[in-house]
Amino acid sequence: MKIVIPAGTGQVGTILKRELAEAGHEVVVLTRRPVRDGETRWDGETLGPWADVVDGSDVVINLAGRGVSCRYTPANLRAMMDSRVRSAEVVGEAIAAAARPPRVWLQMSTATIYAHSFAAPNDEATGLLGGDEAGVPGYWGYSVEIAKAWERAQEQADTPHTRKVALRSAMVMSPDRGGVFDILLRLARLGLGGPVAGGGQYVSWIYDRDFARAVRFLIERDDLDGPVNLAAPEPLPQRDFMRALRTAWGVPVGLPATKWMAELGAFALRSDTELLLKSRRVVPGRLLDAGFSFDHAAWPDAAANLARRVRGGRDVTRDMADGLV
Numbered sequence: 315m316k317i318v319i320p321a322g323t324g325q326v327g328t329i330l331k332r333e334l335a336e337a338g339h340e341v342v343v344l345t346r347r348p349v350r351d352g353e354t355r356w357d358g359e360t361l362g363p364w365a366d367v368v369d370g371s372d373v374v375i376n377l378a379g380r381g382v383s384c385r386y387t388p389a390n391l392r393a394m395m396d397s398r399v400r401s402a403e404v405v406g407e408a409i410a411a412a413a414r415p416p417r418v419w420l421q422m423s424t425a426t427i428y429a430h431s432f433a434a435p436n437d438e439a440t441g442l443l444g445g446d447e448a449g450v451p452g453y454w455g456y457s458v459e460i461a462k463a464w465e466r467a468q469e470q471a472d473t474p475h476t477r478k479v480a481l482r483s484a485m486v487m488s489p490d491r492g493g494v495f496d497i498l499l500r501l502a503r504l505g506l507g508g509p510v511a512g513g514g515q516y517v518s519w520i521y522d523r524d525f526a527r528a529v530r531f532l533i534e535r536d537d538l539d540g541p542v543n544l545a546a547p548e549p550l551p552q553r554d555f556m557r558a559l560r561t562a563w564g565v566p567v568g569l570p571a572t573k574w575m576a577e578l579g580a581f582a583l584r585s586d587t588e589l590l591l592k593s594r595r596v597v598p599g600r601l602l603d604a605g606f607s608f609d610h611a612a613w614p615d616a617a618a619n620l621a622r623r624v625r626g627g628r629d630v631t632r633d634m635a636d637g638l639v
């Protein structure tokens with residue numbers, strides 16, 4: 315298949331390119347700064363010659379959006395919103411204008427669309443969308459607004475010949491430098507991998523190869539459209555999540571941090587505490603119902619495998635799949 319990945323230059327794009335190219339597909343990446351083979355220039359805002367790449371392709375997977383690990387200033391929040399909504403709109407315009415539109419358009423969304431929740435897991439059917447929760451900082455609602463507007467941009471696109479799926483993804487864990495796992499591992503190695511603000515808030519996550527497998531599953535399954543949660547079936551409280559990560563690397567202690575220490579740390583790292591403190595308890599209802607099985611459903615096992623890959627060792631799950639063990 316010919317697969318076009320707008321903004322396939324970041325963490326998630328790297329994972330998908332690796333897996334899809336290995337599976338023998340032709341991958342074209344749209345980027346604002348093309349430098350490698352297989353990259354085409356776009357601006358993420360306006361239709362241009364890049365739309366020719368979409369015409370005649372089989373699949374489009376749009377990942378574009380300004381990074382979220384930043385201070386949530388009004389200007390940054392606006393840039394997060396505009397880059398996501400406008401890029402989704404213009405991808406829709408390119409598909410609508412295509413003489414041979416792609417069969418399926420997978421649009422990145424986020425598990426952050428669900429409410430801050432401890433008690434009940436959120437699946438697509440019964441999950442509560444966020445925005446009106448009591449007792450959380452008002453500005454958290456804006457991340458939910460971004461996610462809703464992002465999905466709306468895809469929903470409203472007039473692309474009758476193209477199936478549309480919104481990927482409500484949890485944090486994607488890969489061994490790549492600069493990815494989420496790399497950052498958390500660095501903190502743990504510095505002794506800072508303890509509970510934050512009590513550590514009761516849930517962490518939803520997905521192993522990189524399960525993410526790529528789920529994407530391939532969604533490309534194949536013509537009966538699935540609309541929002542789909544991409545998250546391992548076993549989200550867990552942050553304190554247990556970090557403990558398993560420390561065990562995987564062999565770090566004996568992780569200092570606990572209070573909320574204000576987290577505020578200070580986030581300020582120093584030019585990030586925002588919402589990323590640490592919001593409880594994301596998201597489960598993959600539709601994927602499981604459709605028969606998808608996760609290679610890594612439980613975090614301790616996933617963390618051990620990721621730690622092994624960071625150390626340059628073998629990926630045991632991959633070896634088993636390839637019949638090598």
Ligand SMILES: NC(=O)c1ccc[n+]([C@@H]2O[C@H](COP(=O)([O-])OP(=O)(O)OC[C@H]3O[C@@H](n4cnc5c(N)ncnc54)[C@H](OP(=O)(O)O)[C@@H]3O)[C@@H](O)[C@H]2O)c1
Pocket residue numbers: 321322323324325326327344345346347357358377378379380381382397401422423424425483484485486487494
């Ligand atoms: N990583 C995760 O665990 C995760 C989980 C859930 C959802 N997501 C979402 O999935 C998407 C991809 O995630 P990622 O981790 O791969 O992000 P990333 O590493 O920040 O990469 C995103 C790419 O988007 C492009 N981009 C940035 N600002 C843009 C703008 N203003 N207009 C158009 N393109 C812009 C950049 O590509 P160029 O500079 O090459 O143009 C960048 O490489 C993001 O929207 C993210 O919010 C990520």
